[in-house]
Amino acid sequence: MKAIQVSKFGQPEVLQYTDIDRPTPAIDEVLIKVKAIGVNPVDTYIRSGKYPVLPSLPYIPGSDVAGIIEQCGSQEPSFTCGTRVYTCGTISGGYAQRVTAKTSQVFHLPDGISFQEGASLGVPATTAWRALFIRGCAQAGEKVFIHGASSSVGMCAVQMARAAGLKVYGTAGTKAGIDRLKSLGISGVWNHREQEYLSTLQKELQNNRFNLILEMLANVNLSRDMELLAPRGRVVVIGSRGTITFDPRSTMGPELDIRGLSLFNSTGEELKQAQAGIQAALTTGTLKPVIARVFSLEDACKAHQQVMANGKCGKILLTP
Numbered sequence: 458m459k460a461i462q463v464s465k466f467g468q469p470e471v472l473q474y475t476d477i478d479r480p481t482p483a484i485d486e487v488l489i490k491v492k493a494i495g496v497n498p499v500d501t502y503i504r505s506g507k508y509p510v511l512p513s514l515p516y517i518p519g520s521d522v523a524g525i526i527e528q529c530g531s532q533e534p535s536f537t538c539g540t541r542v543y544t545c546g547t548i549s550g551g552y553a554q555r556v557t558a559k560t561s562q563v564f565h566l567p568d569g570i571s572f573q574e575g576a577s578l579g580v581p582a583t584t585a586w587r588a589l590f591i592r593g594c595a596q597a598g599e600k601v602f603i604h605g606a607s608s609s610v611g612m613c614a615v616q617m618a619r620a621a622g623l624k625v626y627g628t629a630g631t632k633a634g635i636d637r638l639k640s641l642g643i644s645g646v647w648n649h650r651e652q653e654y655l656s657t658l659q660k661e662l663q664n665n666r667f668n669l670i671l672e673m674l675a676n677v678n679l680s681r682d683m684e685l686l687a688p689r690g691r692v693v694v695i696g697s698r699g700t701i702t703f704d705p706r707s708t709m710g711p712e713l714d715i716r717g718l719s720l721f722n723s724t725g726e727e728l729k730q731a732q733a734g735i736q737a738a739l740t741t742g743t744l745k746p747v748i749a750r751v752f753s754l755e756d757a758c759k760a761h762q763q764v765m766a767n768g769k770c771g772k773i774l775l776t777p
């Protein structure tokens with residue numbers, strides 16, 4: 458079968474389109490015939506070799522696929538061949554025509570949800586759910602600000618937060634991103650590429666600050682986030698691509714919480730809870746993944762360049 462293999466860490470060009478043997482599922486695994494593959498920023502961090510936890514070489518990147526169950530391990534009663542599924546993690550690696558995954562990483566794809574939409578869920582939707590409801594403890598009636606709401610994680614969070622009764626605000630860096638967020642029903646949106654956007658935002662909101670912030674670029678925004686939070690507000694750090702200097706005193710008077718998030722820490726129970734919420738939202742139509750661009754599997758190198766570009770406003774996918 459065809460797959461993308463990485464034999465040395467480095468630039469996108471290390472993603473090699475190659476022939477490898479089809480994997481065989483272990484007793485608690487399934488084999489999935491892949492129809493669509495989600496590309497996430499973390500795939501690029503790992504590929505570059507600059508991530509705290511690295512796979513041994515060679516490896517096949519990718520955690521999020523959607524497809525059809527083709528074979529079940531010998532102790533696997535929860536799936537039957539032909540079932541439409543999506544994954545939050547694989548064993549053999551996602552950028553391939555077939556993958557093996559533990560059944561605890563595999564979830565039913567609701568009727569009416571396409572494979573491309575299914576492949577957009579694993580990392581982004583699960584992160585959004587965890588950030589809002591597990592790390593962020595979001596409550597109906599609260600105000601949430603999503604700094605980088607035009608991200609794949611952000612657009613899932615906008616939809617989930619609205620459905621849960623929060624008032625949702627956020628930022629994007631392009632007019633297309635702002636328009637997209639308006640179409641998702643956001644209550645207020647600002648452009649994070651405009652110099653004075655935070656001052657404008659503060660003036661517009663006056664003292665009506667946010668209870669919760671989901672932060673996609675903490676190394677740029679964390680210090681200013683402290684000025685946007687209401688007393689006892691929380692910020693969940695989802696993305697950060699560098700360091701920042703800020704005055705910890707700003708957290709003291711208003712008793713602000715800075716909460717880190719790593720999807721890799723999800724317990725089995727949290728994963729199940731998040732998928733139940735995501736599947737219900739897909740079924741009722743309150744969550745619809747936004748897709749920006751689809752590349753063929755052999756163009757994984759271009760997909761890795763694109764996933765790190767600004768202004769794409771949606772999910773980057775591969776099709777095998």
Ligand code: NAP
Pocket residue numbers: 497498499580581584604605606607608609610611628629630631634649673674677678694695696697718719720721764765766767768769770771
């Ligand atoms: P994505 O779709 O590539 O989105 C990146 C976002 O960052 C874009 O919406 C971009 O907006 C926005 N951005 C650019 N400059 C910004 C600024 N100054 N302030 C705020 N936002 C800004 O990425 P994703 O897949 O949704 O992931 C979002 C981030 O979370 C990434 O850094 C990713 O690595 C991280 N993440 C972490 C976890 C975890 O476990 N902690 C899990 C998933 C993702 P425009 O393009 O509109 O300018």
